[in-house]
Amino acid sequence: MSPVGGPRVEARVCLKHRSRLGWRVLGLLAALVCAGVGCSSGDRGGADPARPRAIVLISIDTLRADHLGIYGHHRFTSPILDGFAAEGVVFEDASATTAWTLPSHASMLTGLFPLRHGVLTAKAALSEEVETLAGWFAQAGWETAAVVNVLWLKRDQYGLTRDFEKYLSIEDADYARRAPSTWSTDQAMEWIGAQSDRPLFLFLHYYDVHADYASLPEYERLLVGPYAGSADGSAWQIERANFAEAHIGYCLEHSGAAACQFGSQKKPRRIDADMERVEFSADDIRHLEELYDAGIRQLDAEIGRLLAFLEESGRAGDTLVVITSDHGEEFMEHGRLGHFLTTYQQSLRVPLLMRGPGVPSGVRVEMPVSLVDLPPTLLGMAGLEVPPGLDGLDASSLLREAPDASFTDRFLYGEASGGRQQATRLPGIYPIYRSVRQGRFKLIERQADGAAERMLFDLAADPGEARDVAAEFPDQVAILAAELEQRHAETNAPAGAEIELDEEDLERLRALGYQP
Secondary structure (H helix, E strand, O other): OOOOOOOEEEEEOOOOOHHHHHHHHHHHHHHHHHHHHOOOHHHHOOOOOOOOOEEEEEEEOOOOHHHOHHHOOOOOOOHHHHHHHHOOEEEOOEEOOOOOHHHHHHHHHHOOOHHHHOOOOOOEOOOOOOOOHHHHHHHOOOEEEEEEOOHHHOHHHHOOOOOOOEEEEEEOOOOOOOOOOHHHHHHHHHHHHOOOOOOEEEEEEEOOOOOOOOOOHHHHHHHOOOOOOOOOOOHHHHHHHHOOHHHHHHHHHOOOOHHHEEEOOOOEEEOOOOOOOOOOOHHHHHHHHHHHHHHHHHHHHHHHHHHHHHHHOOOHHHEEEEEEOOOOOEEOOOOOEEOOOOOOHHHHEEOEEEEOOOOOOOEEEOOOEEHHHHHHHHHHHOOOOOOOOOOOOOHHHHHOOOOOHHHHOOOEEEOOOHHHHHOOOOOOOOOEEEEEEEOOEEEEEEEEOOEEEEEEEEOOOOOOOOOOOOOOOHHHHHHHHHHHHHHHHHOOOOOOOEOOOOHHHHHHHHHOOOOO
16 A cells, blocks of 8 residues: 555554444445435436536645635646646635644534534544534445545544545655655545445545645756755744744743653754754745745646546546645745644635536636535535535535625634644643634734734735724624624534544654644
8 A cells, every 4th residue: 555665554444433334334225225226316426427426525735725826826836736727616715714734624524613513622533423524425325535644634533534434544754755645646546446336435635735845856946946045844943933932931941841842752852942943034935935836836746647547547527526725824924934823814715626527617716615615515516415504505506606695694714723722731822813704804813911902804905914904994893803702602512532642643743843
């Protein structure tokens, strides 16, 4: 399953959780019934040529939308994705629900905002009470398969991928690796090629764009200009530029505290008196963006391999491919690098592209949508019933008709920011961000030192959120602030099981700059 010397993999083709076995029985019964008497497209998802025989959902970790050519980026980062999008649909204004991987993927795979699914910090697993997209496909008789390569998506730890029948976890501890995740693509192609008569839902996650920003020399030559500084694109260097002074001060007094430990036993990294502080110049930031863009170009080529396989195998016509990301990345637009803490658009706006059966060609949808819309949209495009009670809406309706009030009037939330996670270890040091949006207006609330600062942005006129217009639109501030207060006062998320991570898992997360 992996190349010699490659990352260790964990592969399973059965469900661990006994409570989920019933879904597999239902799926088998559905397949037998369809084989015997035939099914409508709503039952099988493939009898009607307008329905897909397979759905491939690709999540590219840490990919912000405006660094792709199809969204107007000035560098040539994404020729494959741009061509893919030109043959399908581009959602111009898609938002993640938070700025880091775990709760965002929980939203992507459940159709719920973080305050509803309950995965708010690195200590919380998805509750058994919360159903998932893979589970709904399995109930309808579909094959389900997932390839993941980060601890947040491992089945045994956090439960987000627990309902996939086939499952491959690639445990790659070398986050400075320059080569693309070819083994992920290879496994996806193997499963598609071996698909049975049952329709297939495949979830494919790539971590390649996430820091460390590292790609093969041929891609860096394309996009990285001359540079003589010290910025190297490593997650540790970026984190050192982000640490609050109060955090550093705390660690100088408590150097052995967990909040001060990063890296691994082989490569220890600590906030202590020996840590070299980092301040980036404008030229350093330019270089970091170029390294990030080179990684996008490399992954663009890797996804091209998968798309070429679909064409060559004759599967492109019956396979719905959906490409998105869990969050974006900041490059000092608001004083920080990376992601995790804030809810600005640089961290929340993500690409959302789709091509395949039932998808028109060359369409761009301007209506704001969210990652919570993915489950109802994919189920709807498969001709399956959408479960009640989801936060998301079936966005495939936007391909056929003008949006109704359910889209135009709804609120979109940015929740579970990294400040909430940091507060469990370092109370009062990092602010907690949360946001709510309705149409063109977005309110960001920054809680720090017992006070709440509120900023209003008009995204139609100011998509980069450079100018606070709260004083100009006090009525909008009042509406959105009241919604935010009511939501956080009334929402009761199911309690997930508290996570117990072993030292190896802790090292993996610390190496990425996370403090579980």
